[in-house]
Amino acid sequence: MTFSLVARCAKTGQFGMVISSSSPAVAARCAHVRAGVGVVASQNVTDPALGPLVLEALASGLGAQAALEAVTAGRAHIDYRQLLVIDGSGATAIHSGRQVLGIWAEAQGQDCAAGGNLLANDGVPAAMVAGFEAATGHLGDRMIAALRAGLAAGGEAGPVHSAGLKIADRLDWPLADLRCDWTEACPIEAVATAWEVYKPQMAAYVQRAEDPTQAPSYGVPGDE
Known part of the structure; x- marks a missing residue:
């Protein structure tokens, strides 16, 4: 279903994730990023607690594979989980349990990894990796390209209704956290539109947080 x-x-050190699903508000449960540490997707029959646990293992100094193994080893119900991990060096690791739903697949590339379950076909993750690696621009642009490539390759077996994009840069809070929690239209295009609106304003929001005295005007009625 995801x-x-x-x-x-590799250039900026940013971490990010994109996701889409037939389930509502998928990014709220599945996307976990931490500046300077890494990114984790926790999906399939989702346990949202696994994302922070893997991030803590990464923060302790473990690499992607070791962090994943530290969290999954002996854990109850782990066969129902699918986890994707990338660490500070760009190394990746994936766990897909024996109870992952429907057609499922996974793929790893340069500074990226993709996975899915209840897919239309097993080529979707590889298409996402190829889409990411072929794209240029900001990390967010490349991840949107990957998400679109996954949908074009077949996506989920049924229609998707939610999507999200999350990026961590150098601060404790996300540089971008954009979601479409439910739509009968295309949630991926809804997030892509939100990204195009938000991207030119990102730096200004960071500056307002760090030093409001130097921030640009808000450009809204009543702002002088």
Whole structure:
């Protein structure tokens, strides 16, 4: 019921994730990023607690594979989970349990990994990796390209209704956290539109947080 991609920008050190699903508000449960540490997708029969646990393992100094193994080893119900991890060096690791739903698949690339379940076909994650690696621009642009590529390759077996994009940069809070929690239209295009609106304003929001005295005007009625 989900397809996603986790990624790292080798140039900026940013971490990010994109995801889409037939379930509502998928990004609220499945997307976990931490500046300077890594990114984790926790999906399939989702346990949202697993994302922060893997991030803590990464923060302790473990690499992607070791962090994943530290959290999954002996854990109850782990066969129902699908986890994608990328660490600070760009190394990736994936766990897909024996109870992952429907057609499922996974793929790993340069600074990225993709996975999904209840897919239309097993080529969707590989298409996402290829879409990410072929794209240019900001990490967010490349992840949107990956999500679109996954949908074009077949996506989920049924229609998707929610999607999200999340990026961590150097601060404790996300640089971008954009979601479409439910729509009968295309949630991926809804998030892509939100990204195009938000991207030119990101730096200004960071500056307002760090030093409001130097921030640009808000450009809204009543702002002088």
